[in-house]
Amino acid sequence: MIRTRFAPSPNGQLHLGHAWAALVAHDLARAGGGEFLLRIEDIDGTRSRPELAQTFRDDLHWLGLTWDAEVIQSQRLGHYAAAGARLKAMGLLYPCRCTRAQIAAAAREIGPDGPVYPGTCRRHPIDPDGHDMAWRLDVAGAMARTGPLHWDDALAGRQAARPDLFGDVVILRKEAPASYHLAATLDDAADAVTLVTRGMDLFAATHIHRLLQALLDLPVPRWHHHPLLLDDDTGRKLAKRRGSPSLADRRDAGQDGIALAEALRRHDFPAGISLGVGVGSLS
Template sequence: MPSALSKNRVFRFAPSPNGLLHLGHALSAILNHDLAAACGGRFLLRMEDIDPARSRPEFEAAIYRDLAWLGLDWEKPVRRQSEHVAFYGEALERLKAMGVLYPGFLSRGEVKARVLAHEAAGGVWPRDPDGAALYPTEERALDRDQALAWIAAGRQHAWRLDIDKARALAPTVLDWKEAGEGPEGQTGIVAAKPERWGDVILSRPDAPASYHLAVALDDAAQGVTDVVRGQDLFHATAVHRLLQSLLGLPVPAYRHHGLVSGLDGRKLSKSNQDTGIAAYREKGVSPAGIRALLAGYGFVFH
């Protein structure tokens, strides 16, 4: 029988309504649902629809339909990020007051050109754990009045985290408890190294909060105690731990699971139009059949 403590555990599945759910999403959703049920805890659903250019109501409706078909039930109402913009803005202002944010004005094209030129000359440009080039750091020292003048004039910019200043304000030892496994087999107490990500974006004109900021704030606001998600987000946890430290947020336990791969070995992706849950349903595959497919990949459900 679940203990009183276990009944206070809160799990969540947080998809973005910018495409159809595939087997990888089904894996995360089922794991969170089943783990919550096993301990008598709570299972929440959150819509990460902070990017209005990509989020679509028809995809949100499809997510509800697919999860219900899989036999999953979640607490209502569903938290939707688009309804909490002011909440994220307040956190941004707190970080600005700490002096750890600065406006970055370079476009992606400008950064790419600079990286290509540097590498063509034989240099090595630092990259984050996902392989993306780190943002140049000279704007950290940009004159404040000049920056504000450019912003007032309508110049496009994104608010970036000065990773060095932010790391200096956080505890010397920054880590998290990993109940699952990282891409290289990391488990147990894992040292967080947010500096590997450079000066990440926390807000931009088309999205008032980045994934990093929104996920840290939302998990805290919803009382999430257990974050269960794919290994592709394992290294991003370091940034989340830094933001939790800066903003005084509670730290959940983390459990990263393996990824479902396609026939070509790459992880499944909405952008690649990988087979969605709805397509399996239309082919006559049952919810039990979906679990069997995932079990065939080596995933075990409890």
């Protein structure tokens, strides 16, 4: 049975880009006779605003969407800690206190997330004392353990996993219980998600997630990376911080949410918004 999820973070209100992502996940599940899950990803430290979770629910109902189950990410902190401990026991995590400025100054490559960490604290280990440090994955060591890996995207087809493009990514953050990479991978497994739907901006992250699945003996779903809604003036994805009107603002203004959802399904986007270039078709 197909099972998808929409997983917003309560650090800002939802906008049309989120509505589009929720519709894609919801409609794929319903078309396949499956289930649609709402997951509130609320472990981003002080940036998380618990009161926004109810706003998200109201937004989705306004769009005419229903979900079969709901998960609150912060209820799984022990799950993340156990996975981190397992990776440490495998000798694949090492502590790091490098700042972003230090990494940018020392990096020799640019990867999908920006400057690639040059392995400073792997080559010159630090004492793992205190809490002011992150834990990074020794990606080369992890890849040597798993061997070649692949993953399948519904639009882009079969992909060879290339986690090395990221360098040694952070798995346990200084200021949060887990990185996005670890939390999303563990959550999708725990939630029995069979089709991970998300925007093309997260396509490359799947290389890391596939590696973590192999290391932690997790089930491997299929992925569906859909094109993003873009601001025609800037060519960038919609974002609240760049002035994209929130769904709550549209609700308060009396806009018809169900009519808006139907328009998005028809690719009839509001003026100034277009669908970015993706792989394949959503039809």
